[in-house]
Amino acid sequence: MSGHTHGLRSWLLQRLSGVYLAIYLVYAIASVLQHGSYSYTEWHAWLVQPVMSIATAGFILAMLAHGWVGMRDVILDYVHHLGVRLMLLTLVGLMLVACGLWAVRVLLLAAG
Amino acid sequence: MKFSIYRYNPEQDTAPWMQDLVLDDSRIRPDMMLLDALLLLKAQDETLSFRRSCGEGVCGSDGMNINGRNGLACITPLASLGTPVTVRPLPGMPVIRDLIVDFEPFYRQYRAVSPYLINNDPVPEVERRQSPQQREQLDGLYECILCACCSTACPSFWWNPDKFLGPAALLQSARFMADSRDQATDERLAELEGPFRLFRCHTIMNCVEVCPKGLNPTRAIGRIKELMVKRSI
Numbered sequence: 001m002s003g004h005t006h007g008l009r010s011w012l013l014q015r016l017s018g019v020y021l022a023i024y025l026v027y028a029i030a031s032v033l034q035h036g037s038y039s040y041t042e043w044h045a046w047l048v049q050p051v052m053s054i055a056t057a058g059f060i061l062a063m064l065a066h067g068w069v070g071m072r073d074v075i076l077d078y079v080h081h082l083g084v085r086l087m088l089l090t091l092v093g094l095m096l097v098a099c100g101l102w103a104v105r106v107l108l109l110a111a112g
Numbered sequence: 113m114k115f116s117i118y119r120y121n122p123e124q125d126t127a128p129w130m131q132d133l134v135l136d137d138s139r140i141r142p143d144m145m146l147l148d149a150l151l152l153l154k155a156q157d158e159t160l161s162f163r164r165s166c167g168e169g170v171c172g173s174d175g176m177n178i179n180g181r182n183g184l185a186c187i188t189p190l191a192s193l194g195t196p197v198t199v200r201p202l203p204g205m206p207v208i209r210d211l212i213v214d215f216e217p218f219y220r221q222y223r224a225v226s227p228y229l230i231n232n233d234p235v236p237e238v239e240r241r242q243s244p245q246q247r248e249q250l251d252g253l254y255e256c257i258l259c260a261c262c263s264t265a266c267p268s269f270w271w272n273p274d275k276f277l278g279p280a281a282l283l284q285s286a287r288f289m290a291d292s293r294d295q296a297t298d299e300r301l302a303e304l305e306g307p308f309r310l311f312r313c314h315t316i317m318n319c320v321e322v323c324p325k326g327l328n329p330t331r332a333i334g335r336i337k338e339l340m341v342k343r344s345i
Contacts, residue, residue, distance in 0.1 A: 007224075007311040008340050073314070076307055077271050 014069040016111035024059045048111050060103045064096050071096075113140055113166055114196035115153060118159065120207050130205070132196070133157065140190065146197070147174055147185040162211035163178060169324055172259030176211050177204055178282075182261040182322040202264035204273065218260045221277045225285040225303070230296035246292035253287035255325050256280060262319035268312040276312035279319035279329035286332035289339060301340055310336060 032038070032047075038046070046052060073094045078086040115257055120128035133153050140149070154160045162185070165173040169187035177200040178188055192198075205213035231240065248327045263269045263278035277285070284305065288294045304310040310333065319329040 007306045007309070008337075011311050011337065012341065039320060069326065072307075076311065077268065080271075 010069045010072070013065050017066040017069075020058065021066060024055060024062075027055075028059075044110060053107060053111060057104075057107060060100060060107075064100050068093070068096055087095040114135060116196045116198045117153070117208050117210075118200040119160070121209050122207075123158070128199075130297070131157075131160075140310075144190045145186050146178060146188040146190055146193065148183055149190055149197075150199070163207045170257060172257035174263075175259040175324075177201065177203055182265045184259060184261070184324045187324060192231070192333070199328045202260055204264050204270040205260070206277075212342055213264075215272045217282065218258075218263055218278070221273075221281040222258065222264070222275060222284065225281045225283075225288075226296070227284040227288065228295050229288065229291065230299075231293055232295060240293045242292050245253055249290045249292070250287060250343060252327055253283060253290060256287075256327060257325060260323060261324055262327075263289045265318040265322045267316055267318070268314060272308060275308035277309050279313070279333070282310060282313070282336065283327065283329040283332045286336050287335065290328060297339065298343065300335070301343055304336065304340070331337070 035042075035046075047056065072089060073090050075085055075092070107110055115133045115135065117131050117133060118128060119125070119131045123128055133150055133156065135152055135156075139152055145167075147167060150160070150162060150164075154162075162176065163173040164186065165171040167186045169184050172184070174185040175182060176183065179193055179198050182202060186198075199211065201207050201211045201213045205215070206215065208214050229240075232333060260280060262283075263280045266279055268276050269278040282304075285300055289297045289300055298326075313330075313333050315330055317330050320327075320331075323329070
């Protein structure tokens, strides 16, 4: 837990992923609003454009990283018992990895 | 004027309690500060204990929690306070008695940032000179009086007072990094790495809100982060 390089690196990761999340979300919401209503095929076509697929994969990665640093911060702040802290960090890590794998599966299925 | 004051004498009391005290309005002058009122109340009940020294916001002895906000009693006008005036010790610190807290957790973090000039050059015959521009870099950093109002208002310091340095100590660290005569910026930055010492700061900015000298520890912490990023790339 004392990894001396993990302060700045995590903080930077949180900031940079936050910027990416903000840009992606603004773009995605704007493009959805602009289009009005989507049918499944239109929605599918929008998502499987190569640029959009890559951007979405990046979004998922950024969200996982952002979520990890944020949850780790909350746990480091409030959970002082080392065993409990380790257990919670492991649980959060596993949950995020599972979410990530699930998201990858969804993307791959969508891409056909 | 009504007061509600935190009382705790570990030798007699099993738990802290709030004492209601009344100061006769005839004794209150319009320009009175809270410290003046506390001194009058102490004359009524001599067991009431608090620290004070200069009485003009320079020494930093009488930091306390006033109506839920940390501040110096000697420069807090009575007229600015709603009644009953609730006075408690600085939050999160071990209470020695009444409004007197043990500053050791605060000083330990202060000592941890080596709050002094580190310069390995031979001592010059005259003082180590600075240009006016170099001196200006210290403005907003050197004025800290170590009253602990900021660190004890910081939730991150409440949760991890042993690991997180707190706004006051980090402001001092930034003060010496900004000093043109100091040669230990790299060592100072290396000392602050890790998830706790600096990075428990979540820019809550309670420190800025309460600082009786109007300083901005959050900005100082931001400068330290900037230096860290520059150093790492």
